[in-house]
Structures are given as structure tokens and as C-alpha cells.
Amino acid sequence: MVTQGALSQECANLGLGYRSDFCIAGVSVKITGLQSNDAALVASLEPFQDGPRLSAISLYVDWVTRLLPSTHDRLFDSGTTWRLYGGDGEFVFEFTAPRFGREPYKRLHVDLLFTRGIIQMSRESLLAHDGAISPLEYPLDELLIMHRLTQEKAIELHGCGIVRTDGVGNLFVGHSGAGKSTTTRLWTSRQDVEVLSDDRIILRRDDGRPTAVGIERPLHAGGAAGKPGVLRLRDSSASQTNHSAQDDRAEKQIPRSAQDDKTSGIRMYGTPWHGEAMYASPNSAPLARILILEHGPGNVLTPLSHSQAVAELFARSFVPFHRHEYVDSALAFLEEVVEAVPVYHFAFEPDQRAVDTILNLHD
Numbered sequence: 001m002v003t004q005g006a007l008s009q010e011c012a013n014l015g016l017g018y019r020s021d022f023c024i025a026g027v028s029v030k031i032t033g034l035q036s037n038d039a040a041l042v043a044s045l046e047p048f049q050d051g052p053r054l055s056a057i058s059l060y061v062d063w064v065t066r067l068l069p070s071t072h073d074r075l076f077d078s079g080t081t082w083r084l085y086g087g088d089g090e091f092v093f094e095f096t097a098p099r100f101g102r103e104p105y106k107r108l109h110v111d112l113l114f115t116r117g118i119i120q121m122s123r124e125s126l127l128a129h130d131g132a133i134s135p136l137e138y139p140l141d142e143l144l145i146m147h148r149l150t151q152e153k154a155i156e157l158h159g160c161g162i163v164r165t166d167g168v169g170n171l172f173v174g175h176s177g178a179g180k181s182t183t184t185r186l187w188t189s190r191q192d193v194e195v196l197s198d199d200r201i202i203l204r205r206d207d208g209r210p211t212a213v214g215i216e217r218p219l220h221a222g223g224a225a226g227k228p229g230v231l232r233l234r235d236s237s238a239s240q241t242n243h244s245a246q247d248d249r250a251e252k253q254i255p256r257s258a259q260d261d262k263t264s265g266i267r268m269y270g271t272p273w274h275g276e277a278m279y280a281s282p283n284s285a286p287l288a289r290i291l292i293l294e295h296g297p298g299n300v301l302t303p304l305s306h307s308q309a310v311a312e313l314f315a316r317s318f319v320p321f322h323r324h325e326y327v328d329s330a331l332a333f334l335e336e337v338v339e340a341v342p343v344y345h346f347a348f349e350p351d352q353r354a355v356d357t358i359l360n361l362h363d
Contacts, residue, residue, distance in 0.1 A: 023050040024145050025154065025202035025269035025284070031119075031136065033061035042134045044272040045141060048282045057148060059117050061135045067104040067122040070094055075322040082139060084322060093143060100125040106133065108140060114148040142200075142273055146318050150326040153333050154204035156318040160275070161196035161268045161285070162187050169285035170358060171201055171268055172346070173316050174293035181276040182350045183293065190355050196268060196283060199275030200318070203337060206267040206286060264288065264340040289342045289363060292316075296347025299357040309343035310334045 018039040019032045028050060033039045038061035041049060070092050072085035085092040093108040105125035110117035119135040126133055146156055159173035160180040172183045184198040270281035292304070292312045304312065310331065319330040342363045348354040 019052070021050040021052055021055065022048040023282070024048055024271060025149075025204060026207070027057065027145055027148050027152075028053055028055045029057045029059065029144070030055035031059040031061065033135070035061075038063075038135060040134060042137055042141070044138070044274075044280060045136060047280065048272060057115060057117070057144065059119055059135075059144075061119045061121060063121045063123055065122075066124040067094075067107055067120060069104065070107070076320075082143070086322075091147075093140065095140065106135070106140070108144070110144070110147075113151055114144065117144075138273070142271075142318075145202075145271075147320055149202065149204075150320060150323075150329060152204065153336070154202055155330055155333055155337075156200060156202050156271070157313065158199065158316040158318070159201045159290075160184050160198045160277075160279075161201040161270060163194040163196065163283075163285040165192055167285065168288045169268055171203075171287055171290045172293050173290060173313060175316060178293040179295055179348065179350065180293065183348075183354070184275075184277040184279060186350070186352060186355050190352060194281065194283060194285070195277070195279035196270030196281045196285065197274060198277040198279040200271040200273040202269040202271055203266055203287065203333075204269070205336075206265050266337055266340050287341055289344065289361070290337075291344050291346040291358070294345065294347050295350070297349060298347065299349055299354050300347045301357065301361065302345040302347075304338075304343045304345055306335065306338045309338040312345070313337070313343070 017032055017034045018036045019030060020039040020041050021028065021030050022041060022045050023029070030052075031039050070083075070085040072087035072092055074083060075086045075091075076084040081095055081097060083094045083096075085094065089112060091108075091110050091112065091114075093110070094104040095106040095108075096102070096104050100122075103122065103125060105122050107120045107122075108117055109120070119140070121133070121135060149155060157171070157173055158175060158180075159171050160183055161169065161171050162184070163169045172180055174180050181198055184195055187193050188195060264287050266287045267284050268287045269284040270279075272280050274280040290309070290313070291301075292309075313334050314331060317330060317334070320326045346354075346357075348357070
């Protein structure tokens with residue numbers, strides 16, 4: 001008997017059905033399904049939409065009559081909407097919500113390398129309760145990318161990424177309430193800056209491809225345009241511009257800046273998962289420095305040793321803790337980051353003097 005899931009996967013292999021592509025921090029994702037809504041991107045992912053390419057992650061959507069709780073070994077319980085199970089050479093993420101009953105309304109089966117997966121949707125839970133749920137709805141999208149980053153030299157941090165018009169990228173890292181949204185507002189009221197995100201930033205090694213310079217309008221979540229600013233953009237799908245425009249810029253001779261000459265080799269990327277200020281950009285920029293935020297008097301910058309910096313950043317990272325090798329690889333990558341990028345503790349006051357302190361900083 002041919003299951004709906006097998007049929008959906010076969011249609012995807014043949015190029016039939018519906019398909020959408022998006023890219024977050026260089027991780028390209030393809031989702032396919034037999035219905036248009038199966039492959040539709042949620043609003044937060046629309047700015048990250050990408051053209052068809054060889055995908056790092058391939059997903060297909062399968063509607064089933066009913067989903068029963070998994071019998072695999074439980075690896076993690078979020079205590080709210082999702083649980084993680086492992087077994088039979090795969091991971092299984094289950095999603096529940098009181099309004100859809102006690103049984104899972106959605107389940108993600110994915111291989112151990114996070115390259116191929118199937119999203120199962122429960123007709124009984126969703127249709128019976130008139131539920132309009134996207135297969136990619138949060139937190140599935142972030143869980144998928146966060147786990148995929150364990151297979152690459154990359155990590156997601158709790159921080160806001162701000163890029164000045166000269167291409168200097170500052171990453172302000174902090175727990176909830178540390179001042180990320182406040183910092184975002186201080187900078188956007190002072191300069192024409194690009195805010196990659198006001199809550200979640202992904203760091204990874206720069207891939208070394210040519211960069212282009214262009215005028216962009218940073219996107220707020222929901223598609224509202226922000227203030228225009230100049231940003232050094234990577235000639236890839238991480239930009240929100242169309243491909244033809246990027247190709248035109250790439251053909252031009254663009255002079256190198258001082259920032260290009262002292263690049264750290266680490267790049268920061270915006271994500272769809274925003275904070276209070278609601279900034280979520282698909283763009284990226286070379287990283288110049290990292291500042292660990294904390295409210296405090298005097299706008300005091302304190303350089304951190306490598307070991308101090310790794311500990312502070314790890315405490316503000318999104319790392320799956322259910323496998324020790326994920327933790328080990330995250331720590332190893334953070335060691336590379338702090339060797340390449342200066343890290344400071346920044347005790348700041350919420351006024352424009354905080355911005356002046358960073359503008360006058362010479363590493």
C-alpha cells in the first residue's frame with residue numbers, strides 16, 4: 001500500500017506538487033507538499049525566501065488521519081509545546097497544544113544529520129478543531145535550523161546584530177532583559193544602521209565569496225520597511241534583493257574598505273526570530289566585535305579573556321544539550337570565534353552615551 005507520505009516524497013522527487021525554498025544563515029531549506037498550503041511560508045520566513053537550489057535540508061509534508069504519542073526514547077521535553085524523541089536512526093519532534101487536544105497535532109521525523117525530514121500533520125487534531133497551522137510554524141523552523149547548525153561551523157546566539165554604514169558589525173549579546181531591544185532603539189535613532197535581528201543572531205565562518213555594497217531597506221517582521229542604510233551584502237540568497245540585482249552589483253569593481261582589510265573571518269547573520277523591536281533581516285555582515293550586555297553605571301567596557309568570553313557566550317547560546325557532541329562542537333566553535341573577534345563586557349546606561357562609547361572604541 002502506498003502511503004500519503006511516500007506519494008508526497010515521490011512527487012517531490014519528480015518535481016510535482018508545490019515547493020518553497022528559504023535560506024537562513026546559509027542553511028537552505030526546501031519544503032514540498034501536495035497542497036499549496038503545505039509549502040507556504042509563514043510571514044516571518046517570507047523575507048528569507050530563496051530560489052530553487054541544492055538544499056541543505058529537504059522536507060515534505062504528509063497529512064495523516066491521527067498522530068499518537070511517540071514510543072521512542074524521550075530525549076528532551078520543553079515543558080510547553082514540543083518534545084524530542086530518538087530511535088531507529090532518526091529524531092522525532094512532537095508538537096502539542098491544549099486547543100488541539102492531548103495528542104500531537106504535528107510531528108517532524110528527521111535524519112540524524114538533519115538533511116531530510118517529513119512533517120506529519122494530524123487531520124483529526126487540526127481539521128476537527130478548525131486549526132490553521134503551517135507546517136513550518138514556530139518553533140519547528142528554529143528547532144530545525146538550530147539542530148542543523150550542529151553539523152556546521154556555526155551557532156545561534158541570544159543577541160542583536162547592528163551594522164554601521166561603514167560595514168562595521170557589532171554584536172550585542174545578552175539574556176532576556178539585558179538591553180538588546182534598548183540597544184537597538186538607541187542605535188537606530190542615532191545612525192542609519194542595519195539591524196540584522198534584535199534577538200537571535202547566527203555566527204559562522206565567512207565563506208570567502210565576494211561581497212557587494214548596496215542600499216537596502218531593512219525589513220521589520222511583518223514586512224514593514226525601516227530606515228535605509230548601506231550594508232555590505234553577501235552575493236547569495238542571504239540577501240533580500242533579487243538575484244539579477246545582485247549579479248549586476250557583483251560585476252562591478254567595488255573598492256575594498258578598511259573593514260575588509262581587518263575582517264575577523266566570522267560573519268553574523270540575521271534570523272526570522274525577533275524580539276520586542278521586531279527586526280528580522282535576511283542579510284549578513286562581517287563581525288568586528290562582540291559585547292556582552294548588562295545594565296550598569298558609567299558605560300564601562302571590560303575586555304574578556306578567551307576563557308571568560310567562551311563561558312559568557314555559551315551561556316547565551318542556543319545549543320541542543322541532549323547530545324554531548326553538539327555541546328563539544330559548540331564550545332570548539334566559540335573558541336574559534338573569541339580568538340578571531342574581541343569580546344567585551346559592556347555595563348551600559350540606556351542613553352546615547354552608550355552609543356558614543358562604542359563609536360569611540362578602538363580594539
